[in-house]
Amino acid sequence: MRAGVLALALSLGPAAAAQEEALRLPSGQAARLFEVLTDRPAGGGPIYRFRYVAEGFSAGAERLDAISADLAWLCEAHALPRIPNSGPRPGRVIISLADRGSEFGVYDEAVTQVFEAYRVEGDRCIWEMF
Known part of the structure; x- marks a missing residue:
């Protein structure tokens, strides 16, 4: 694991995360929480990384809207x-x-992965362009 990034204890250890129920995404795909990581860059609030796995997940321009909604x-x-x-x-x-x-x-190179960053406003996630 990269220096400065620590596993976050959110009452979920790695074994508990693996046992968590599958989440049914808006696209119909089923995903599971893989891990949660956090770090704190200098001068900013903490960054939380929630990493999910969905067997059979594929990305592509034709799926952009569905993937964005899922994220x-x-x-x-x-x-x-x-x-x-x-x-x-x-x-x-x-x-x-x-x-x-x-x-x-x-x-x-064998892993298909997408990610997005959000800022938090109340109970909403607001998409942030990288």
């Missing part, structure tokens, strides 16, 4: 309720969706 739904319906209410609010929430698990920060 936004994962942020608002699943990730935000799992961020602690005490302490500093997140500077960003990053949602990723992949066809299989992979080591964070390590490129693997």
Whole structure:
């Protein structure tokens, strides 16, 4: 795991995350939480990374709208309720969706993965262009 990135204890250890029920996304795809990571860059609020896996996931321009809706739904319906209410609010929430698990920060050409960054406003995730 990359220096400065720590696994976040949100009452979910790696084994618990693997056992969590599949989430039915707006597109109909089923996804599971793979892991949650956090770090705190200098001068900003914490960044929460929620990484999800959906077997058979594929990306492509023709699926852009469905994928965007799935990522936004994962942020608002699943990730935000799992961020602690005490302490500093997140500077960003990053949602990723992949066809299989992979080591964070390590490129693997066999993995299909997409991700988006959001800022949090109340109970809403607002898309942030990279």
